[in-house]
Amino acid sequence: MSLVTIIQELWRFVKDNRFRILLGTLLGAVLVVGLRYAITNYVLRDSREAFNELREVYSQEPAEFQILVTIEDGQLFSNAFAYEEYMASEPVVRQIEAETGIEFYDWYKNEQTLELYKTTNYRGGLAGIRNSDSGVFTFRFAVADSPEANLAIAQAYADLILRGDAQFMEGHTVQMVTEPAIQELLPEELLPNVGTPESLSTFGVMNPLKTMLYTIIGAIIGLILSLTVLFLRSVFGAKITYAFDYTWDVEDQHLLFEAGKAGRQTDLADLLLIPRVPERLVVSQQTAHLSECEADGLLFLNHVQALPETAAPTDIVLIIYSHQTDKQWYQEQFNLLKLYRLPVKIIHVY
Known part of the structure; x- marks a missing residue:
């Protein structure tokens, strides 16, 4: 069989079966994306409870306060994350729970379950954000199931920081800039970096680029399978077609x-x-x-x-x-x- 005949017949084969090939390609894309979605939901099934609880907590109005920290030589202390990590540690959380009578450590466990780890771009329900212009630290609390509970927790943390019990706080002078209150002090552009319902919007949702990738992979698989099945049906059929x-x-x-x-x-x-x-x-x-x-x-x-x-x-x-x-x-x-x-x-x- 000459190359020209092969090309001509393969092209006729594709033209004759174009709708079947197109349908197989579309089905392949839909099945792969659907399978990926089903697997994602199956893997995340144990995280649904944590997601629902955390969404409820993040939906409450936060309580916040602001402080200014200087060190012995009068310079501003610039590491808000050091205070935040101290405040979010389990011993300190248990201490605040004992003082306030409010249990809220589940907020932290739920964040860990959903792999919402603290990074430079995301700080979670208990967040410490430094204003680079003024040096003021804003501490935001969205860790309990009501605004009043968030306020009580924020007040207990403010008292803890003012006492300066932690060893790393030796030589620090803390000035209260804004007293604890139910309020949002952070600018809107920083809210995606802290615990809000919007920060959970990507949970269980496939990334658009990944969705496109799986769609392309599925389409290719569907195309190959369609061509293979149609080709084998022709080759092993009783009638001559090509x-x-x-x-x-x-x-x-x-x-x-x-x-x-x-x-x-x-x-x-x-x-x-x-x-x-x-x-x-x-x-x-x-x-x-x-x-x-x-x-x-x-x-x-x-x-x-x-x-x-x-x-x-x-x-x-x-x-x-x-x-x-x-x-x-x-x-x-x-x-x-x-x-x-x-x-x-x-x-x-x-």
Whole structure:
């Protein structure tokens, strides 16, 4: 089979099955994205309770206060995270719980369950943010199930910091800039960095880029599977459809003929008559289609076994019709025709 024939038939295969291929591609994309979504939900099933509890906590109005910290030489202390890490440590949280009678450490455990770890860009429900211009530390508390509880916790932390019990606070002078109150002191652009309902909006939601990636992967898988299934169905089907559904020898001639093609200057009869020979045997399972091609020197048969003993063909033509000619019939007739030790001209009509 020549390269031109391979390309031509593969292109015809794609055109004939374009809607099936498109459907398979779309189904592949949908299935992969859906499977990924289902796996994500399954993996995160144990995190739903933590998510719901944390969303409830983050939905409460926060309590906040502001301080200014200087060190012994009068310079501003600039590391708000040191205070925040101290305040968020379990021993200190347990101490504040004992002083206020409010249990709120679940806020921290829920953040850990959801992998909402503290980073330079995200500080969580208990956050310490430094104003780079003024040096003021703003401490924000969204850790309890009511604004009043947040305020009580904020007041207990403010008292703790003013006492200066922690070893790292030696030499620090703390000035209260804003007393604890139920309020939002942080500018709006910093709210995504702290515990708010919006900061949970990405939980359990696939990243758009990842969704696109999985869609592309699914489409490719669907495309490959569709092509494979359709190709195998054609190859192992009972009827001949494309040139790769059958074989012929190197010395044989193979022609593809598109019936009814507009603007064609030749027809099937021309292919049967040229070149002129005394007697040409034409074998086809669908001889009824060839009634218009009858001419002197052409002998039409359904089976080569019906060839008269007196016949002496000098040229052999085997005609195939897509979706009509049986593969078994073709192989049997091809093998018998090769016994004449003549090249076989195979005309594939589609």
